[in-house]
Every structure is written in structure tokens, then in C-alpha cells.
Amino acid sequence: MVQCMFASLHLQGSCRKASCSSSRDESRQRVKFTDERVCKSHLLNCCPHDILSGTRMDLGECSKIHDLALRADYEISSKERDLFFELDAVDHLESFIADCDRRTELAKKRLVETQEEISAEVAAKAEKVHALNEEIGKLLAKAEQLGAEGNVDEAQTVLQEVERVRTKKKDAEEEYRNSMPASSFQQQKLRVCEVCSAYLGLHDNDRRLADHFGGKLHLGFIQIREKLELLKKTVQDKQERRNQERLKRREEREREERMKKRTKSRSRERKRSRSRDRDRERRRRRSRSASREKRRSHSRSKERDRRRRHRSRSRSRSRHSREHSHKSSRDRDHERESKRSPSERRSDGLNGRTESRRHDDREAGEI
Structure with a gap:
């Protein structure tokens, strides 16, 4: 009976352990190596809880998650990109080594007091x-x-x-x-x-x-101290590399900004040159139109002068022709008058005076 009771208790305990282990496995399967609950020192194989296990200074189980599968995932991902988990590991190991150094100093003080x-x-x-x-x-x-x-x-x-x-x-x-x-x-x-x-x-x-x-x-302890120095050097190298990359990106941005400014200034200069060319072309067109207008006005004035001279010449020619015809008619009348008799002269003289008056009056009206 007692054996049956111990067997049942043993089975219950084993079932509890199995259920706890299965729940832990399920929770770890849901966690990724980037989670804050994962020990970054364990991922880098330098956690003091792992290194000092089984020694006089065994620290027990770490408060964070330790899993070899997560370490393998981290090693694969760290080849593709820098995750900088070394910073967390350096902080962890530095605090641990500082505690160890404090214990060393306290032990030295005790020896000085006792010996x-x-x-x-x-x-x-x-x-x-x-x-x-x-x-x-x-x-x-x-x-x-x-x-x-x-x-x-x-x-x-x-x-x-x-x-x-x-x-x-x-x-x-x-x-x-x-x-x-x-x-x-x-x-x-x-x-x-x-x-x-x-x-x-x-x-x-x-x-x-x-x-x-x-x-x-x-x-x-030697391994922990050496690992700490190696991590510090790795962090320093990565920070220098990152600073160089930042400086390079900054120089590239400044170069791009300078190129943009140059292109903008060139585009402004092109626009200004185009506007100057347009203004120059407008002035040329205006000067051409003004010269054309001047030539046209000059030609118009020449044409007007020519027409005026032509009119004056035609008027003078008509007047001269009229005078010449008048003189020739008077000469012909004088010849006819000289050939006629005195009685005819007298009668024609009266008629001639009236006709000459009418003729003079007509010419005066035309003028």
C-alpha cells in the first residue's frame, strides 16, 4: 500500500516536471533572440553563470533566458548585419568584474587586519x-x-x-x-x-x-576577463567603423547638397541667360521695328515731297501752257486785227474787250 502511494507521488512529481519543462519549451519557442528577456552574454558565449557553474563561486541560474538554439540563430543573423549585442555583454561583464575586484580589495583589507x-x-x-x-x-x-x-x-x-x-x-x-x-x-x-x-x-x-x-x-575568471577585453576592442572597432560610415554618409550628403546647389545655380544662370537673350531679342525686334518705322516714315515723307514737287511742276506746266496758248491766241488775233478793216476793228474791239474780260475772269477763277 505504501509502495503504491510512493509510486503515485513519484508519477505526480514526474508529470509536474514534464508539464513545467514543456511550458518552458513552448515559451522559449515563442521568444526570439532579439527579445530583451534573452541573455546577450549567453548568445556571445561569455555569461559568468555558464562559465563559473560547478565552481566554488557558482552563481546559479541566470535570470534571463539561455538557449543554444537562440545562440545559433544569433550567429546566423550576425553574419548578415551588426546587432551590437556586445554593448549589453560588456555592461554585464564589467559589473561582474567590478564586484570581483571589490571582493579582492575587501579580502586584502581583512588580511592586513588579521596578520x-x-x-x-x-x-x-x-x-x-x-x-x-x-x-x-x-x-x-x-x-x-x-x-x-x-x-x-x-x-x-x-x-x-x-x-x-x-x-x-x-x-x-x-x-x-x-x-x-x-x-x-x-x-x-x-x-x-x-x-x-x-x-x-x-x-x-x-x-x-x-x-x-x-x-x-x-x-x-581568466576567460571572463579576456572575453571582456576582446568585447571592448570589438565594440571600439565597430564604433569607429560606424563613425567612419556616418562621416562618409555625411560627406555624401554634403556632396549631394553641393551638387544640388550647383545645379540650382546653373539652372538660375540658364534662366537669367535665357531672360537676357529674350530681352536682347525684344530690344532687337524693337530696334528693327523702329528702324522699319523710320524708313517707312522717311519713305512716306519722300513720297509726299515727291508728290508735292510733282503737283507744283504740273501746276507750273499747266500755267505756262495756258500762258503760252493765251499769247499765241493774242498774236493770232492781232494779226487778224491788222488784216481787217477799221470798221471791223472797232466792232470787234468792243466784242473783244468783253471776251477778254470774260476770259481773264475765267482764268482768275481757275487759279
Whole structure:
């Protein structure tokens, strides 16, 4: 009976988990990688929640959506256009590294408060021992990594370098031991790691140092810091490229505006030249019409003068012809009168006077 109850409870729990997972999958299917709820650091493979998972400083689940399918979509789209998700990732990693640096400073203050004060010379010698310990740990971690990858010869070369550094460390420890009392030397002197803010001992053995510097926590912080520097450089390069593109577009716009102004000025100049040509043509036409009118008036005046002269000539000719005919008629009458008798002359004289008077009166009326 109890087994049946546990089985039913187990089935209910599994059904709830399946329903929750199915609802999450459905919600993620509806979300795109450009959504604000998606972690941009996860898309760029640098989220601290992913890198430090399973370490002493495991941050748990990220508050934003992590999905490998969305990362694949982003990688495909980022090849076609710049989305500038690096800005969000830089802000995220900078805030995380700032918190880590604050923890490092607090740890250093605690060590200063808890450990005995030593002189500057002794502190420098202790710092030299710590630096050699750090170098040995890094070399051992590198040798282990090369051995795991199958590069045996390179790993042997690194181990030889480790032996040389160990010799330097022994000399440094001897100097440090001779510079302070034996009771103080036996105390564990600690140091804070500048990368991951973990505590390192002055007398840690090689295995402890290799585990620290080759561990996931230390390497994860190194990866985060390197990724942050790389993202900063990428953002700077993209901003410079964008600024150059903006400057280029601005120069193109200014060039287009200058071209438009030139075309406008040319069109205005053409219009002005056309208007000047039209005005010049109008003046020419006016001058031509004025010259024609002047020639016409001059010809009219010449024609009038010619007609006037012709009339005066015709009048003078008619008058002369009349006078000549009058003289010839008088001469003929005088001859006839001389041939006639005195009695006829007297009678004709009276008639002639009356006729001559009538003739004179007629000529005077015509004139």
C-alpha cells in the first residue's frame, strides 16, 4: 500500500516536471533572440553563470533566458548585419568584474587586519615568493593541459621550466626565512589572487598551486576577463567603423547638397541667360521695328515731297501752257486785227474787250 502511494507521488512529481519543462519549451519557442528577456552574454558565449557553474563561486541560474538554439540563430543573423549585442555583454561583464575586484580589495583589507605587520623589505621578499609560486602553478597547469592534449614533448619542456623556477623559489624562501624570526616564519602567510580573489598560502605545495591555477574557477575568471577585453576592442572597432560610415554618409550628403546647389545655380544662370537673350531679342525686334518705322516714315515723307514737287511742276506746266496758248491766241488775233478793216476793228474791239474780260475772269477763277 505504501509502495503504491510512493509510486503515485513519484508519477505526480514526474508529470509536474514534464508539464513545467514543456511550458518552458513552448515559451522559449515563442521568444526570439532579439527579445530583451534573452541573455546577450549567453548568445556571445561569455555569461559568468555558464562559465563559473560547478565552481566554488557558482552563481546559479541566470535570470534571463539561455538557449543554444537562440545562440545559433544569433550567429546566423550576425553574419548578415551588426546587432551590437556586445554593448549589453560588456555592461554585464564589467559589473561582474567590478564586484570581483571589490571582493579582492575587501579580502586584502581583512588580511592586513588579521596578520602581523612586517617591514617593507620582508614584504617584498614574501611577494617574490608568492610570484614564484604563481609562476610554478601556471606552468604545472599548462603542462597538465598539454599532456592531456597529447603534446608530450612540449609538456616535458614546461616541466623543465618548472624545475628552474623551483630552484629560484628555494633561494627566495631562504632569503625570506633569514629576514624574519623563525616563529613568525612558521605562521601561514596568505595572499589574495588578483584574478579570482581566492586565498593563496606562502607555503602551499606545488599540487595545491597547480590545482588553483589550473582549476575551473581561476581559468573561468581568466576567460571572463579576456572575453571582456576582446568585447571592448570589438565594440571600439565597430564604433569607429560606424563613425567612419556616418562621416562618409555625411560627406555624401554634403556632396549631394553641393551638387544640388550647383545645379540650382546653373539652372538660375540658364534662366537669367535665357531672360537676357529674350530681352536682347525684344530690344532687337524693337530696334528693327523702329528702324522699319523710320524708313517707312522717311519713305512716306519722300513720297509726299515727291508728290508735292510733282503737283507744283504740273501746276507750273499747266500755267505756262495756258500762258503760252493765251499769247499765241493774242498774236493770232492781232494779226487778224491788222488784216481787217477799221470798221471791223472797232466792232470787234468792243466784242473783244468783253471776251477778254470774260476770259481773264475765267482764268482768275481757275487759279
